[in-house]
Amino acid sequence: MIPMWMSELSERSGVAVPTIKFYLREGLLPPGEATGATRARYGEEHVRRLRLIRALVHIAGMSLERVRQVLAAMDEEPTLDAAIGMAHTELSPEPASPPSEVSRTRVARLVTGARWRVDPDGRHGEALASALDAMDAAGQPISDKTLATYVDATAAIAKADLDSMGDRTRDGAAAFAVIGTLLTEPVMVALRRMAQENLARRRLS
Amino acid sequence: MIPMWMSELSERSGVAVPTIKFYLREGLLPPGEATGATRARYGEEHVRRLRLIRALVHIAGMSLERVRQVLAAMDEEPTLDAAIGMAHTELSPEPASPPSEVSRTRVARLVTGARWRVDPDGRHGEALASALDAMDAAGQPISDKTLATYVDATAAIAKADLDSMGDRTRDGAAAFAVIGTLLTEPVMVALRRMAQENLARRRLS
Numbered sequence: 001m002i003p004m005w006m007s008e009l010s011e012r013s014g015v016a017v018p019t020i021k022f023y024l025r026e027g028l029l030p031p032g033e034a035t036g037a038t039r040a041r042y043g044e045e046h047v048r049r050l051r052l053i054r055a056l057v058h059i060a061g062m063s064l065e066r067v068r069q070v071l072a073a074m075d076e077e078p079t080l081d082a083a084i085g086m087a088h089t090e091l092s093p094e095p096a097s098p099p100s101e102v103s104r105t106r107v108a109r110l111v112t113g114a115r116w117r118v119d120p121d122g123r124h125g126e127a128l129a130s131a132l133d134a135m136d137a138a139g140q141p142i143s144d145k146t147l148a149t150y151v152d153a154t155a156a157i158a159k160a161d162l163d164s165m166g167d168r169t170r171d172g173a174a175a176f177a178v179i180g181t182l183l184t185e186p187v188m189v190a191l192r193r194m195a196q197e198n199l200a201r202r203r204l205s
Numbered sequence: 206m207i208p209m210w211m212s213e214l215s216e217r218s219g220v221a222v223p224t225i226k227f228y229l230r231e232g233l234l235p236p237g238e239a240t241g242a243t244r245a246r247y248g249e250e251h252v253r254r255l256r257l258i259r260a261l262v263h264i265a266g267m268s269l270e271r272v273r274q275v276l277a278a279m280d281e282e283p284t285l286d287a288a289i290g291m292a293h294t295e296l297s298p299e300p301a302s303p304p305s306e307v308s309r310t311r312v313a314r315l316v317t318g319a320r321w322r323v324d325p326d327g328r329h330g331e332a333l334a335s336a337l338d339a340m341d342a343a344g345q346p347i348s349d350k351t352l353a354t355y356v357d358a359t360a361a362i363a364k365a366d367l368d369s370m371g372d373r374t375r376d377g378a379a380a381f382a383v384i385g386t387l388l389t390e391p392v393m394v395a396l397r398r399m400a401q402e403n404l405a406r407r408r409l410s
Contacts, residue, residue, distance in 0.1 A: 014344075051344075059343060081409040085402050092398065116403035124402065128395035135388045138264060139219075139256075140381065142369075142389065149365035150389075150396055153358035158400035160354035162408060164347075173409070176345065181401065183340045184347065184355075185394055190333035191355055192393065193297065193386060195363035197290050197329065198321035203367060204286040204378070 003033065003041035013050035020050065028053055028068060048171035052087075055178045060091055080170055087174040091181060092123040099129030106132060114151050157188065208238065208246035218255035225255065233258055233273060253376035257292075260383045265296055285375055292379040296386060297328040304334030311337060319356050362393065 010017045023029040029049055032040030049071075056067045070090050077083040099107075107129045108120040119125060135142050142150075161184065165176050215222045228234040234254055237245030254276075261272045275295050282288040312334045313325040324330060340347050347355075366389065370381050 055343070079409075081406045084405050084409070088398065088402060088405075092395070111399070114403075116399060117406045118399045118402050124395050124398040128392060128399065131388065131391035131395060134391070135384075138260070138384045138388055140384045140388065142392065146365045146369050147392075149361055150393060151400075153361045154393060154396040155400045156354055156358045157397055158404050160351045161401060162404045164351050168409070173405075177401065177405070179340075179343050179345045181398060183336065183343055183345065185397075186336035186339070187333060187347065187352075187355060188359060188393060188397065189390055190297070190329050190336060191359040192362055192390075193293065193329040194316070194321060194323045194333065195356075195360045196366060196382065196386065197293060197323050198319075199363050199367045200289050200293075200378075200382070201286045201322045204284075204289070204373065 003043055005039070005041065006032075009042045009046055009050070012047045013054070015050045015054055023050070023053060026064065026068070028064070028071060045169075045171065048167070048169060048175065052171045052175040052178070055175045056087075059182050060178055062090070066090070074170070074174060080168070080173060083170050084174050084177050088177050088181065089123045091178065092127050094123070095126050095130040097130075099126055100133050100136075103129035103132040103136075110147065110151065114155070157184075208248055210244070210246065211237075214247045214251055214255070217252045218259065220255045220259055228255070228258060231269065231273070233269070233276060250374075250376065253372070253374060253380065257376045257380040257383070260380045261292075264387050265383055267295070271295070279375070279379060285373070285378060288375050289379050289382050293382050293386065294328045296383065297332050299328070300331050300335040302335075304331055305338050305341075308334035308337040308341070315352065315356065319360070362389075 004012070006017055006020060009015075010020055013020075015023075020029065024031060029046060032042040032046065034040050053067055053071075056062045056070060057064070062070065070087055074083045074086045077086055104121070104125075107125050111118055111120040111125065132142065161180050165173065165180075167173060167176060209217070211222055211225060215225055218225075220228075225234065229236060234251060237247040237251065239245050258272055258276075261267045261275060262269070267275065275292055279288045279291045282291050309326070309330075312330050316323055316325040316330065337347065366385055370378065370385075372378060372381060
């Protein structure tokens, strides 16, 4: 791949030149290869990192300080999947209050049953347990049978997501995970609402 | 069904007596059957309406003014499914800017293909078209194939949701739709994130 000047880097990444200079000063973007006192050339890894920063800032809404932490933590992870998991986990806020033991146990059983290689007490597992608690509190608990349908359906979606991933570099895959997760959630939510209305119309009218 | 005093209505609905009195004064809750100058008896329809108001206020986060509009519009709808659809539609905010024609057309095709009896230009369809626009803008458009997987998966979830609905009265079904939709969205989101991490771990580590 031919290295590029900053103007091309800006065009390819969609990030304005002054912003790129700011990220370089802040150490979020590694320096290019110096070709003189004031000029440097950049590679594909710079394009990918800029796209990832852009996704974290503009789509995930993270502060620059948080982006710095996520990138540093990602860069320290030894494997690709751990690096992506790191960026991904940062998308879920910590629950306001810890979930109940009952829901935690239910999530742990579900993870074992689905043979998912995830920590049931991790950020997403906690979010799930808290969501189950909220349904219990509203007097509308979700049954094991319904939950099993959710597991199968979301697994099918996740598989389609991963199948469509092209770039398997660390930054490329992390950007894909962040953008894909956050931007397809509204797609999933809107489709489910439409599917519900369709069925309500067919069954109840 | 035996009618009940206000204390029992409060217990059954989970709404405090002063709040019930406020809803009565505001006309959100129809009056009970008067049994004297200051006493009245209430029925199951009062329990259901209170649960629906509670769901709209506490779970959907609507203002009382908006709740009043939703209830009035619901009560005017001639059929049960239209009444539920009304409450359901109110959960989706109008998009900040109208979606592109390209995405609108894509949604219309999708609705026709899935034979869904929904208005592709309705609130949920607009939300979907806007979500597709956001993915295009992020340089990560969703393919027709992936979108088809989303359609099948969300239809399976919606079917499981409706299968678990017990109460088919107007207010009962509307409360079920509001609570079910809003509280199970975090379940769906958390599960998808877990499923993605599982697959990333299996395929990329």
